[in-house]
Amino acid sequence: MTGGLVLAGAPNRGRLREVSDVAFEALIPVAGRPLVEYVVEAMAGCAELGRVVVVGPAQLAYLTRRPRVELVEGTDGLVDNLARGLRTFAPDEMVVVATGDIPLLTPAVVSAFVAECRALGDYDFYYSVIPRDAILSRYPGARRSWIGLRDGSVTGGNLFMLRAGAALGILPDLERVTGLRKSALGLAAMLGPVLVVKYLLGRLTLAEAERRVRSHFRISGRAVLTRHAEVGIDVDKPADLELVTSILASRGS
Secondary structure, X not given: OEEEEEEOOXXXXXXXXXOOOOOEHHHOEEOOEEHHHHHHHHHHOOOOEEEEEEEEOHHHHHHHHOOOEEEEEOOOOHHHHHHHHHOOOOOOOEXXXXXXXXXXXXXXXHHHHHHHHHHOOOOOEXXXXXXXXXXXXXXXXXXXXXXXXXXXXXXXXXXXXXXXXXXXXXXXXXXXXXXXXOOHHHHHHHOOHHHHHHHHOOOOOHHHHHHHHHHHHOOOEEEEEOOOHHHHOOOOOHHHHHHHHHHHHHHOO
């Protein structure tokens, strides 16, 4: 059985502080419920996942009343929290990782992502990538950071699947990647000047970027091109919160 991991330790120090003064982003209310509850509900409701570990503040202990959900107290570091969560799984266990700020996630979307990963073959890392049209056709008001590839514009998702031991083995590299995750040009520069030139000329393909990542980090991994827009809509600014609040309210969530 594949495990689940929800990263919910981010302190509320960014732009969301303008709309809520709670201490942690995971606790920001969205349509009457804390932000992270939607993510935990989606992960715990996915039949493909066994235990679901939430890494976050002690205030989230109530989430463990749900079957199969556990809490590991976190810090304010994203990669440190990832490591804390992954250490609770066996090294060879595959773990689906979600950030705690994608409240449109559903059990069906998590299940579909796991199936998309498995269909690509056996790898240590799977990273979600969503085409621009897949998001804007579903949620026209979404404002994302787009990466312009020869294949078309895409955005990085907030859902991953990885092998616990392999990820723990490259934590310094993951620290660098997360620091640049909002900068397509910065990520390209980290992978070498050829990718920078191709990216600036609009000639970089997803397959080329994927091959370079595998070579640079010496990992076995694949990008998962998914059309599930919910994976790519995170909440890190007031406009995002307004968008997801309206969507969830219309769902009756």
